[in-house]
Amino acid sequence: MIHPLILVAVFVLCTIAGYFIIRNVPSLLHTPLMSGMNALSGVTLVGALSATGLAYLAGDGVWAQLAGGLAVVLATVNVFGGFGVTHRMLRMFNKKKSAKS
Amino acid sequence: MTLQIIISTLLSLAVLAGIAMMSRVKTSVWGNLLSALAMLCGVTATLCFNGILTVWTVFAALIAGALIGSLMASRAQMIQMPQLVALFNGLGGGASALVGVMTYMGWGMPEEAAYPMFVRFTAMLAIGIGMTTLIGSLVAAGKLHRVLNQRPVVYPTHSLLSLIALIGTAACIAAGTAVESDIWIMLGALVLSGLFGWLFAIRVGGADMPITISLLNSLSGVAGAIAGMAVGDVFLVAVGGIVGASGLLLTQIMCRAMNRSLMSILIGAKPKARPAAAPPKKQETLGPQGQTVFSETTDFEKLLEQLNDMEVKDLLNAIEALTKEIAGLREQLAQQGNTPQAAAPAEEKTPASVLKAAKNVIIVPGYGMALAQAQHMVKQLADRLEMNGAQVRFAIHPVAGRMPGHMNVLLAEADIPYEKLYEMEAINDDFKKTDAVVVIGANDVLNPAARHAEGTPIYGMPVLNVDEAPEVIVCNYDLKPGYAGVENPIYKREKGVYLCLGDAKETLMKIITAL
Numbered sequence: 001m002i003h004p005l006i007l008v009a010v011f012v013l014c015t016i017a018g019y020f021i022i023r024n025v026p027s028l029l030h031t032p033l034m035s036g037m038n039a040l041s042g043v044t045l046v047g048a049l050s051a052t053g054l055a056y057l058a059g060d061g062v063w064a065q066l067a068g069g070l071a072v073v074l075a076t077v078n079v080f081g082g083f084g085v086t087h088r089m090l091r092m093f094n095k096k097k098s099a100k101s
Numbered sequence: 102m103t104l105q106i107i108i109s110t111l112l113s114l115a116v117l118a119g120i121a122m123m124s125r126v127k128t129s130v131w132g133n134l135l136s137a138l139a140m141l142c143g144v145t146a147t148l149c150f151n152g153i154l155t156v157w158t159v160f161a162a163l164i165a166g167a168l169i170g171s172l173m174a175s176r177a178q179m180i181q182m183p184q185l186v187a188l189f190n191g192l193g194g195g196a197s198a199l200v201g202v203m204t205y206m207g208w209g210m211p212e213e214a215a216y217p218m219f220v221r222f223t224a225m226l227a228i229g230i231g232m233t234t235l236i237g238s239l240v241a242a243g244k245l246h247r248v249l250n251q252r253p254v255v256y257p258t259h260s261l262l263s264l265i266a267l268i269g270t271a272a273c274i275a276a277g278t279a280v281e282s283d284i285w286i287m288l289g290a291l292v293l294s295g296l297f298g299w300l301f302a303i304r305v306g307g308a309d310m311p312i313t314i315s316l317l318n319s320l321s322g323v324a325g326a327i328a329g330m331a332v333g334d335v336f337l338v339a340v341g342g343i344v345g346a347s348g349l350l351l352t353q354i355m356c357r358a359m360n361r362s363l364m365s366i367l368i369g370a371k372p373k374a375r376p377a378a379a380p381p382k383k384q385e386t387l388g389p390q391g392q393t394v395f396s397e398t399t400d401f402e403k404l405l406e407q408l409n410d411m412e413v414k415d416l417l418n419a420i421e422a423l424t425k426e427i428a429g430l431r432e433q434l435a436q437q438g439n440t441p442q443a444a445a446p447a448e449e450k451t452p453a454s455v456l457k458a459a460k461n462v463i464i465v466p467g468y469g470m471a472l473a474q475a476q477h478m479v480k481q482l483a484d485r486l487e488m489n490g491a492q493v494r495f496a497i498h499p500v501a502g503r504m505p506g507h508m509n510v511l512l513a514e515a516d517i518p519y520e521k522l523y524e525m526e527a528i529n530d531d532f533k534k535t536d537a538v539v540v541i542g543a544n545d546v547l548n549p550a551a552r553h554a555e556g557t558p559i560y561g562m563p564v565l566n567v568d569e570a571p572e573v574i575v576c577n578y579d580l581k582p583g584y585a586g587v588e589n590p591i592y593k594r595e596k597g598v599y600l601c602l603g604d605a606k607e608t609l610m611k612i613i614t615a616l
Contacts, residue, residue, distance in 0.1 A: 002106070004219040007330045007338050013526065014113065014342030020116060022347040025124040027499055028272060030351060030506035033123055033187050036133050037347045038318055041193040042324040043140060043340040046147045047332045048199040052162070053153025055209030064208035069162040077173070078167025078193035080300035083137045084174025090130045092179075092513040100577055 030091045039082025045075035105150050106335055112146070115139035120343065121320035126519055137172070142390040145335045154209035180474055180513045183504040184245035187238045187314050187359020190321050194234025197324035201227030207282050218278060223331040225277035229270045230286065231324040236298030238317045242396045244302075245310065245503060253306040264299035295379015310364050311504045312355050316363075317400050353506055358499035358525075359563040424539040452574045452599045453615035459536035462486055463528065464495050465565055466558040469578055475514070475605035476515040479541060482609055483517065485616050491536075494521055496528045496565050525565055540567060540575045542605050544582070548589045557587045567591065574599045 025033050052068025122132025140310025167177050170189075177185050194476045197388060203209055204224035223316040244248035273290035280286060295508045305313045322344025356363050425491060456462065464483065470476060483493045495517065501508045509522055532538065547567040567573055568591050575592065579602055591598060601608040 002333050002335065004216050004330065007333065007335070010338045011326050011330070011342040014229065014339040015346040016115075017117060018120070018343035018346035019264040019350055021121050021124075022306055022350050023359070024121075025352070026290060026538045027497070027506055028519055028522060029123060029126065029129060031182070031356075031510045032126055032133070032352060032502055032506070033120075033184075033185075033347065034315060034318055034505055035119070035189075036123060037322065037344045038186050038190045038193070040136060040140070040340050041142065041190065041318065041321040041325050041344045041345075042196070043337055044193060044197040044200055044328050045323075045436065046143050046198050046335055046337050047166045047328045049144065049147050049159055049163075050151045050153065050205040050334065051155045051200055051209040051332060053148070053151055053159050053209070055203065056156045056158055058209060060208045063208070064203060065158055066201050067203055068209070071196045071203070072159060072162035073169070073531055074162055074199070075169040075196035076191040077163060078196065079137075080167045080170030080403060081174045081189045082170075082193075083133065084171055084183065085138075085177065085189070086133050086561075087130065089179075089182070089510055089513075090126075092510070093126050093519055094130060 029093075030098050032093070035082060035089065036086040039079055039086055041079030042075045042082055044070065045079055048072045048075050105146070105177075108146050109143075109334070109336035109339065112139045112143050112336055114118050115142075116340055116343060120347070124302060136348055140340075143340075146336075147334070148242040152423070168567045175596060179510060180471060181246070182510060183310070183314065183507065184242040186504065187245060187317065188316050189481065190314070191235045191238025191242065192318075194238060194416075195323040197321065197328040198228050198231025198235060198294075200328040201225065201231060202287060202291070202616050204328070205277060205282065206284070207289055217281070220273070220331055220333075221281065222278040224326050225274040225287075225290055227328040228277075229291045230320055231269075232291055232294040233301070234296045234324055237302040237313075237319070237572055240299055240302035241305070241310065241313055241317060244305075249303075249505045249572035251306060256300075257302060259304060261375070263297060263300045266300060269293040270297060286319055296444070305366070309361075310405045311500055311502070311507070312359070312361075312363075312366055312482060314504050315348050315351040315355065315445055317348075319345050321344075321346055333518045338465075347519075355500055355505055358563065360559075361564065373414055380549060397581055416420060450599075451615065452601055452612050454573045455537050455574065455599065456491075456539070456612065457489060457616060459486070460491050461535045461537075462491050462493050463532065463535050463538045463570070464493065464548055465538060465540045465543050465567060466495065466512065467501050467541065467543025467546060468503060469544075469605055471502055471507065471511055471542070473510075473542060473578075473605040475609055476517075477612070478609040479512070480517050480607050482516040482539070482613055483521075494523055494528060494531075496525065497522050498543070498565055499526050501543060501546050523562065527568050532566040535570050535573040537574060538567050538570040540573065540577065541609070542577055544577060544589055545587070547591070548587060550587050550590055554587060559587055570597075572597045572599070574601065574612075576601045576605050576612075578605070 048068060048071035052072055053066065055064040055068055108407060115137050117137065119132045119136035122128040122135065153159060173185065205221060205228065240249060244251050270290055270293045273286055273293060277283065277286045277290060303314060322341045324339025327347060328337050330343055352363060385616055440510045464479060466479065470479065486493050493514060497508045509519065513519060514524060545559055548559060549564065549568040550557065551562045551564045553558045575598065580600065582590050592600065601612065
């Protein structure tokens with residue numbers, strides 16, 4: 001188990017790093033950025049997967065599988081839907097360019 | 102364990118690099134793919150490290166989710182983007198809440214956690230934030246999709262109820278930190294935080310939606326990070342933190358653009374937007390507005406909804422009918438164009454003649470363009486004007502539309518090159534130098550009243566200086582005040598304002614035909 005303080009430190013560091021990187025994004029790209037971030041927030045899939053898988057191995061019963069399965073489905077919809085939508089949007093911005101060249 | 106941490110760090114850096122690439126249009130597609138790839142690696146690594154490659158339920162759920170998500174992403178129309186983003190966002194929050202539930206109940210947890218208090222606290226916190234995000238986003242999506250009332254809904258003791266829900270959630274989190282795996286405490290946290298999410302989102306109305314969505318986006322990231330702390334996953338904590346920061350930053354940018362504090366939106370301090378509290382005493386230009394205006398606005402939204410549903414077939418018929426009646430339309434147009442008695446010289450000016458003569462045109466799109474789905478017509482107009490040798494630019498207000506960058510996406514959909522889209526600061530000084538401005542379904546973002554009408558919701562909000570332009574052509578549905586409920590003095594200007602009222606698609610078609 002990783003020490004809680006390390007986890008909190010990682011959280012704080014990434015918040016700051018994210019803040020400074022995202023500040024450079026022009027407002028033209030704010031919608032794709034938001035929708036990309038939205039897809040990334042489905043990263044909770046990782047947690048859902050490990051919890052569900054370990055619960056299955058530990059034999060924690062039907063409720064655990066139901067909750068975990070639902071969590072995995074929701075998170076995967078978030079990830080696939082989010083990245084898919086973002087990709088579509090970004091392709092539109094680039095459409096004109098690729099058509100010209 | 103060390104290997105796991107190294108991989109997590111590398112993947113987190115890949116995500117950051119992906120986001121950094123999203124700051125340029127050219128590299129943004131690759132940036133998005135890089136983030137997605139990092140996510141895929143993270144998922145694979147999780148499966149391997151936890152030795153759960155043999156668990157079939159996990160894969161069934163993964164495939165089901167992937168299919169649903171991909172279908173929704175590929176089927177949705179661009180106009181539905183805001184509610185889709187809100188919906189996906191809510192699902193992520195819901196998943197985080199469920200991870201919190203599982204962790205708190207001890208499902209899939211090692212028998213003896215090293216830091217039981219920390220795990221219980223973060224698990225309960227993940228439930229609280231995740232559930233608020235889920236319900237809040239669903240309400241926001243419902244409002245954007247028009248299945249819920251778009252206006253702010255305020256219950257009699259709204260603030261008190263919100264406070265109770267919030268304190269109740271906090272109490273549940275505290276209780277859950279102290280007591281192990283208590284199903285009632287867990288359910289209490291779920292219900293109370295869900296209630297808080299509902300109360301918080303239901304009182305937000307149209308114009309504050311972009312802010313709410315980006316705030317919820319931030320929350321879903323934070324929920325993920327907290328869930329990551331509960332299960333002890335570095336990658337999850339890192340990416341959650343990045344998302345949380347980005348959402349917060351976008352929220353801050355938009356709040357500044359609207360000159361509202363985040364708190365005033367959170368606690369719903371918008372009494373001026375409600376009819377009862379909007380006495381027109383401070384602006385002499387305003388007629389007695391209030392209740393009537395607002396009830397009419399609802400009808401207006403219904404009408405727009407119908408227009409939205411117009412089929413392509415109807416549209417083609419309309420085009421046919423229009424081409425037959427060009428002559429008649431021109432007359433009509435001339436009448437419409439001169440509603441305000443312009444001291445016209447010998448020849449009467451019409452929107453078309455103004456645009457024909459213009460060498461420098463700025464187009465200002467707003468939410469009305471999104472409602473009427475007029476972006477393709479706007480593109481045609483821009484092409485037509487450019488054929489005449491005019492320079493055409495687009496002025497995008499930061500909060501035009503219903504999510505950050507809403508207008509950019511719609512105009513990109515219509516193939517308008519992004520080099521022609523200008524942010525407010527970049528173009529605001531050029532309005533006085535331009536020959537003509539075409540306003541399409543925008544109102545509050547160009548309302549000069551924001552500069553001096555103290556006490557109104559938009560007072561102090563930076564606006565596009567459309568009023569400085571010599572000729573303004575307004576293609577709005579009607580002249581009613583926009584969401585903020587403040588009348589726009591531009592409409593009453595004596596000279597150089599041409600009002601083309603009605604559905605933006607049709608009015609634009611008329612103008613293009615006349616050109």
